Amino acid sequence: MSGGYVYGDKEPVEECGCCGGEARAEYCDVGIGYAQVSEFRCIECGATPEWKDGKSVWTEPERPSERGERVTGYLITASGNVHETTFEQDHQWLFDRMGTTQSREIANGAVRITNLEGFAIDLPPFMTQRARRALARIVKDAEWKWGSPYVMRWGAGRGEFMTRAELAVAVSKLPEAPAPAGPEFAP
Numbered sequence: 787m788s789g790g791y792v793y794g795d796k797e798p799v800e801e802c803g804c805c806g807g808e809a810r811a812e813y814c815d816v817g818i819g820y821a822q823v824s825e826f827r828c829i830e831c832g833a834t835p836e837w838k839d840g841k842s843v844w845t846e847p848e849r850p851s852e853r854g855e856r857v858t859g860y861l862i863t864a865s866g867n868v869h870e871t872t873f874e875q876d877h878q879w880l881f882d883r884m885g886t887t888q889s890r891e892i893a894n895g896a897v898r899i900t901n902l903e904g905f906a907i908d909l910p911p912f913m914t915q916r917a918r919r920a921l922a923r924i925v926k927d928a929e930w931k932w933g934s935p936y937v938m939r940w941g942a943g944r945g946e947f948m949t950r951a952e953l954a955v956a957v958s959k960l961p962e963a964p965a966p967a968g969p970e971f972a973p
């Protein structure tokens with residue numbers, strides 16, 4: 787690791803070879819700039835690059851289900867990446883690793899799914915096609931073995947239990963993307 791950047795320059799960012807997400811490294815201030823002190827790691831999927839045969843190969847960390855751990859939930863990002871969560875590596879752990887917060891992620895189109903004290907889904911204010919497809923896949927895979935989900939819509943004070951069909955309708959009513967800001971959209 788010999789990377790770094792000088793004062794005034796922008797922090798280098800790499801594109802993840804697995805999901806196309808943003809990969810960042812850690813740096814420390816060395817008086818004339820910043821020296822890289824960790825390898826790059828994708829903030830979306832956690833992949834890291836490895837130098838093999840003269841080129842960098844990105845590999846994703848093993849999923850908890852591949853390690854035989856109990857999956858207690860999922861996070862679907864707006865770009866459609868699906869993260870599994872466990873007791874130890876829960877949503878908060880994931881948000882910390884991604885350098886974000888739950889409210890910010892959901893406001894940006896992510897879906898939070900948990901099965902701890904019950905099956906619960908937090909819906910965002912809008913959803914991308916990729917996130918919709920990922921949610922449909924997870925709900926189908928779960929085969930309702932977790933029961934009916936308690937669904938919280940964005941901005942609602944309380945949630946409601948929904949059947950699979952009701953959930954599909956609720957999701958289909960969400961807009962594809964946030965309405966562009968502009969005077970013509972002002973109330």
Ligand SMILES: [Zn+2]
Pocket residue numbers: 802803804805806807808828829830831832833
């Ligand atoms: Zn990635």
